[in-house]
Amino acid sequence: MLVRLTFLFVRVRLFGTMAVSTRGRVIDLRSDTLSKPTESMRKAMYKAEVGDDVLGEDPTVNALEQKSAAMLGKESGLFVPSSTMANLIAMMAHCPERGSEIIAGDKSHVYRYEQGGASQVGGIMMCIIPNKPDGTFDLQQMERMVRPDDIHQPVTSLVCIENTHNICGGKVLPLEWLEELHERTSRLGLPVHVDGARIFNAAVALGVPPARLVERSASMSFCISKGLGAPVGAVLVGSTPFIARSRRLRKVLGGGMRQAGVIAAAGLVALDEMVGRLADDHRRATAIGRAINDFKSKNYSVDVANLHTNIIFVKINPKVVESQVLADRLATVIEAEVKELGEDAVEVKTYALSNDSIRLVTYYEISDEDVNAAVKKLHYVFKECDKRE
Numbered sequence: 001m002l003v004r005l006t007f008l009f010v011r012v013r014l015f016g017t018m019a020v021s022t023r024g025r026v027i028d029l030r031s032d033t034l035s036k037p038t039e040s041m042r043k044a045m046y047k048a049e050v051g052d053d054v055l056g057e058d059p060t061v062n063a064l065e066q067k068s069a070a071m072l073g074k075e076s077g078l079f080v081p082s083s084t085m086a087n088l089i090a091m092m093a094h095c096p097e098r099g100s101e102i103i104a105g106d107k108s109h110v111y112r113y114e115q116g117g118a119s120q121v122g123g124i125m126m127c128i129i130p131n132k133p134d135g136t137f138d139l140q141q142m143e144r145m146v147r148p149d150d151i152h153q154p155v156t157s158l159v160c161i162e163n164t165h166n167i168c169g170g171k172v173l174p175l176e177w178l179e180e181l182h183e184r185t186s187r188l189g190l191p192v193h194v195d196g197a198r199i200f201n202a203a204v205a206l207g208v209p210p211a212r213l214v215e216r217s218a219s220m221s222f223c224i225s226k227g228l229g230a231p232v233g234a235v236l237v238g239s240t241p242f243i244a245r246s247r248r249l250r251k252v253l254g255g256g257m258r259q260a261g262v263i264a265a266a267g268l269v270a271l272d273e274m275v276g277r278l279a280d281d282h283r284r285a286t287a288i289g290r291a292i293n294d295f296k297s298k299n300y301s302v303d304v305a306n307l308h309t310n311i312i313f314v315k316i317n318p319k320v321v322e323s324q325v326l327a328d329r330l331a332t333v334i335e336a337e338v339k340e341l342g343e344d345a346v347e348v349k350t351y352a353l354s355n356d357s358i359r360l361v362t363y364y365e366i367s368d369e370d371v372n373a374a375v376k377k378l379h380y381v382f383k384e385c386d387k388r389e
């Protein structure tokens with residue numbers, strides 16, 4: 001990993017001055033989607049027994065679907081190429097009638113980052129209510145948004161929640177809130193779909209079985225390709241009739257895959273070997289958050305008390321450094337830095353989320369050693385931006 005292409009000198013503009021850049025080891029903290037399949041996943045993929053899954057004949061896909069359903073306390077499962085497709089299928093399966101409406105949070109992935117698929121492809125309207133910083137929303141407001149029986153209005157057919165909540169910073173939805181949500185939605189006769197792309201992070205953080213988090217939800221989807229490390233895919237779980245409808249929808253969306261057991265095999269390894277260890281990612285995320293605060297500059301801070309899982313939001317003072325400039329600088333190594341940090345002069349890749357924040361995410365390939373090097377780099381760059389001596 002420690003390939004240093006020192007012959008690759010480039011002049012970079014750094015805060016108005018010119019510096020000579022070089023290369024360093026890359027620590028990529030942009031997302032847990034960057035995790036690559038483990039050795040045991042690759043072995044399982046090589047050996048996977050396969051068949052035509054569109055005909056329901058791939059034993060490895062069937063095993064992944066059954067195992068997922070069992071772990072989440074649901075009757076059936078469906079393997080799909082991505083969580084985006086899983087969410088779209090779920091929303092369409094819950095809203096078969098034209099003129100349906102879904103209630104979701106304004107910071108939810110289904111609303112922000114899926115091209116409005118529910119509306120674009122599914123013909124479903126979305127009613128958006130503000131997410132609170134903890135990933136929840138106001139339940140009284142939710143109730144007020146449920147449409148009355150009135151021919152002028154669409155029919156409220158589903159409520160979507162997200163656990164952990166990505167854009168709220170990997171937040172685990174509080175169990176009490178889930179209880180109250182389900183009290184209200186069951187009284188209203190509304191099903192709940194959980195976008196649980198990172199549901200196992202939530203379960204591990206709370207120390208409860210994942211099924212406990214979706215007990216009263218009609219459906220849930222999770223990614224096997226984020227913190228769980230598998231290369232591709234997501235699983236949607238729910239009742240057997242719901243999954244039968246979903247299987248038809250998967251086909252029309254082009255998500256019917258043939259010998260998909262090759263990738264499902266990695267998903268089975270993910271469920272067996274990668275769930276328990278998510279706690280290490282959470283511990284490392286907290287360590288990075290604490291270390292950022294230990295730098296003791298108000299210009300960079302992490303709300304560590306509310307850092308629940310593997311996603312770290314660093315709030316930055318945009319008057320000192322804009323987030324994109326900071327992200328670019330963290331991903332660059334300069335000669336002067338190599339003199340001071342040596343092997344810890346690393347390229348840290350982060351994601352500029354808004355102009356006053358950057359996001360860092362841990363996953364299984366990010367080791368304690370990487371955390372230490374990344375923290376040294378962050379401190380070095382913070383000092384440079386603050387022009388502290």
Ligand SMILES: *Cc1c(COP(=O)(O)O)cnc(C)c1O
Nearest residue numbers: 082083084085109166195197223
């Ligand atoms: C990543 C993510 C998705 C989409 O997953 P893909 O497999 O990349 O389509 C959906 N919801 C949430 C909360 C996510 O973080």
Ligand SMILES: *[C@@H]1O[C@H](CO)[C@@H](O)[C@H](O)[C@H]1NC(C)=O
Nearest residue numbers: 317318319320322354355356
């Ligand atoms: C940050 O972005 C907001 C809206 O996108 C804008 O109003 C604000 O001026 C920006 N701040 C800085 C310091 O660039």
Ligand SMILES: *[C@@H]1O[C@H](CO)[C@@H](O)[C@H](O)[C@H]1NC(C)=O
Nearest residue numbers: 296297298299320385386387
């Ligand atoms: C924040 O950055 C400013 C501008 O460089 C600097 O003067 C100040 O000392 C920094 N704040 C802290 C608390 O370090």
